[in-house]
Amino acid sequence: MSETTATAPKPFDWSSPEAMAKRKRRYAADRRLRLYGLVSILVAIGLLGILIASLVVTGYSAFVQTKIAVEFTADPENVPAEDPGAGNFRAVVSNAVQALFPEIENRRELRTASKILSNGATTIVRNHVIANPGLVGQTFTLEVPASDPFDQLNKGVIDRNLPEDRRRVSDAEIELFESLEARGLVSTPFNWGLFFNADSRFPELAGLAGAVVGSFYALLVCFLISFPVGIAAAIYLEEFAPKNRWTDLVEVNINNLAAVPSIVFGLLGLAVFIQVFGLPRSAPLVGGMVLSLMTLPTMIIVTRAALKSIPPSIREAALGIGASKHEVILHHVLPLALPGILTGTIIGLAQALGETAPLLLIGMNAFLTSPPGGIMDPATALPTQIFIWADSPERGFASRTSAAILVLLGFLIFMNAVAIYLRQRFERRW
Amino acid sequence: MNMLTDAAVEAVLTEAPKETLKMRGSGVNVFYGEKQALFDVNLDIRENQVTALIGPSGCGKSTFLRCLNRMNDTIDICRVNGEITLDGEDIYDPRIDVVELRARVGMVFQKPNPFPKSIYENVAYGPRIHGLASTKSEFDAIVETSLQKAGLFNEVKDRLHEPGTGLSGGQQQRLCIARAIAVSPEVILMDEPCSALDPIATAKVEELIDELRENYTIVIVTHSMQQAARVSQRTAMFHLGHLVEEGPTDKIFTNPDDKRTQDYITGRFG
Structure with missing residues (x-):
């Protein structure tokens, strides 16, 4: 065993206990490294799962809306046939509520009962009659949204079993609502209003249309500025610029710009685009310009990388x-x-779509009840709409905030999916 | 005066018609930044002949080739001095139009590099940018004759509108030759055109080079001694940036003057 010559190194014994133990330690290290990676990924997926789950749990109820089928009568006394728009629709709604609850006799109780219907019921009925002038003098059934407390009650967010003083709806109101339920007048269809209504003070009427349109205009402006400018700048830097200290400086600064906090660009937009150039506040034009300042460095860097990846053999050819x-x-x-x-x-x-801070600074968090008609009109954007709703006290806005975040995430996932598709579909390998 | 005229007359008499000078490099030095890659190279390229540039890696043969159509211009740190002429005109003269020069001195690269477009478009691209043809039938004619001259037409005539990158390596290289021919160059430079090809494809390209010699002047860089011996009429041997020896291929391969050439072609180094 221990016979060795003095000069030649001892032949390595692969099966000695030390060698085997060392190999075992090396394999263990391999397994640990693999495990660390696996744990990190699981943690990341878990956190993402918690985020999405919590959003879905609070937000799903905003995708349906409690509606109540009410019979309205547009009697010519309240609604003149020659000009339906000038009618007294408050009276029409009030008469309809009285008809729903014939047992109510005093005005105070009637007013309480009216609160079951959304505040916007008057406008909804008015718009419906204006759109169908033939309805004057007729009786028609229309589904109108329930007001927020009753919406929440119906969705079970407000617990009917809590003591009366600890919930927003009184026992008397619950009784009225339950009588409607018993008559089968209450339904909870899909809430298209979330996508087709603009913002409103009343959660049951508030929707994302204004924010989606505003974001679309802002992104359009952002794209129209940053795409051509970014590509032209990248082509110059990559293909024409001499490699010297000045171009190095430009390059370093472009990389630095990409790391500037977005709120700084917002301040710049406020100070320069609005104060100096006198562009309108809250306009998607200014929003898009500010966002393009942010996307421009990214665009330049990405375009340069794409240009650089084209093999020199094609240029030589x-x-x-x-x-x-x-x-x-x-x-x-x-x-x-x-x-x-x-x-x-x-x-x-997609990054620009999710950007909030610069838009807040240039006033794209205005409260607007109609979608913008163009890039110069005041508008909100999806992230600022989320910000506004998250700030509102009504219960209904809590679920709408989560729903809006889900919609925003949906747009982001869609855009990234398109990006991945384009890459898979058109990328060429050499 | 008389002396000069006599010399010119003598030159015309001694040089056979096929031995006209097409390009000439005299005192060419090339620097990449601080590093000198070519030292005082004097080399004549004769019309309608194949001149092979041989030598071990890094000896400057590709650098010299790329000087002949100013492809080295695209490298920022590259400086060329000395004189290179095409039909007696200095191609590094500031008045020379590089676009025209590169149309007259075409190039085929080491790795087949067809454009990722159709076979037809690959060939038609050069004539289109230079405005050599205007109607569809003119383009069709150029594409067909170029592909024919490159010996590729029969193989691809039914799929002219399929991507050129879908061809085999050898076919791609012949497509690249057709693309170079399409702009009617006078000289074709080939930078190791067969190094990425298998022996059968190589044989086809070599055969093609021999046919092309009739209409074009060809300069080819090659690492293969056999290839140089097979296709070229004249051979120039480079070593460490110096032109060691230049002469008829037969002589270079059978009875070189320089010991280094002898060693290189017998495989003792390189």
Whole structure:
């Protein structure tokens, strides 16, 4: 066993206990490394799951809306046939409530009963009659949203078994509502209003239409500015600029710009676009300009990376048959880099879509009850709408906030999916 | 005066018609930044002949080739001095139009690099940007003759509108040759055109080079001694940035003047 010569190194014994123990330790280290990675991924997935789950739990109820089928009578006394819009629809609604509850006799109780219907019922009936002038003098059934407390009551957010002084709806009100339920007049259809209504002070009427349109306009402006400017800047830096200290400086600063907190761009927008250029406050135009300041560095970096990934052999091939520089770039390099550029653009726009702070500074958190008609009109955006709703005290806004976040996440997932699809579909490998 | 005229007359008499000078490099030095890659190279390229540039890796043969159509311009740190002429005109003269030069001196690269477009578009691209044709039938004619000259037409005539990148390596390289021919160059530079090809594809390209010699002047860089011996009429041997020896291929391969050439072609180094 211990016979060894003095000069030659002892042949390594792979089966000695020390060697086996060392190998075992190395395998254990491999397994630990793998385990750490696995645990990190599970933690990340778990946190994401908790986030989505909590949003769904609080937000799902906002995707349905309690509605009550009410019979309205547009009697000519209240609604003049020649000009239905000028009618007294408050009286029409009040008469309809009286008809729902014939047993109520005094005005105070009637007013309490009216509160079951949304405050917007008058407007809804008015719009319906204006749209169908033939209804004047007729009786018709219309489903109107229940007001927020009763909406919450119906969805079980307000617990009927709590003592009366600890809930927002009194026993008498619950009794009235239950009588409607017993008559089968209460339904909870899908809440299209969440997507097609603009904002409102009343949660049951509030929707995301204004915010979606505002975000769309802002992103459109952002795209129209940052896409051409970003590509042109990237082409210059990548294909034309001499490599010297000045271009190095520009490059470092572009990378720095990408890391500037977004609120700083908001301040810049406020100070320059609104104060100096005199552009309107709260407008998607200014929002888009501010967002484009943020996406521009990302766009430039992504485009440069895409241009750089085009193999030099393609440039040489084109140069070799006498293509000039712009032909090499426009006919060969840019088309090949386009899938990468588009992917980067979509991801940049998705970032811009979720950006809140700069929009707050330029006033895109205004309370507006109609969607903007253009890029100069005051508007909100999806993230600022979430901000406004999260700030509102009514119970209904809590679930709407979560629902709006889910809608925003839906848009982001959709945009990223498009980016992934484009990359898979058009990316070319050499 | 008389002396000069006599010399010119003598030159015309001694050089056979096929031996006209097409390109000439005299005193060419090339620097990449601080590093000198070529030292005082004097080399003549004769019309309608294949000139092979041989030598071990890093000897400057590709650098010299890329000087002939100013492809080195695309490298920021590259500086060229000395004189290179095409038909007696200095191609590094500031008045020279590089686009025209590269159309007259075409290039085929080491790795087949067809554009990721259709076979037809690959060939038609050059004529289109230079405005060599205007109607569909003119383009069709250019594409067909170019592919024919490159010996590819019969293989691809039914799929001209399929992507050029879908062809085999050898076919891609012949497509690249067709693309170079399509702009009617006078000189074709080939940078190790067969190094990425299998022996059968190589044989086809070599055969093609021999046919092309009739209409074009060809300069080819190669690592294969056999290839140089098979396709070229003249051979230039480079070593460490110096032109060691230049002469008829037969002589270089059978009876070189320089010991380094002898060693290289017998495989003693490189």
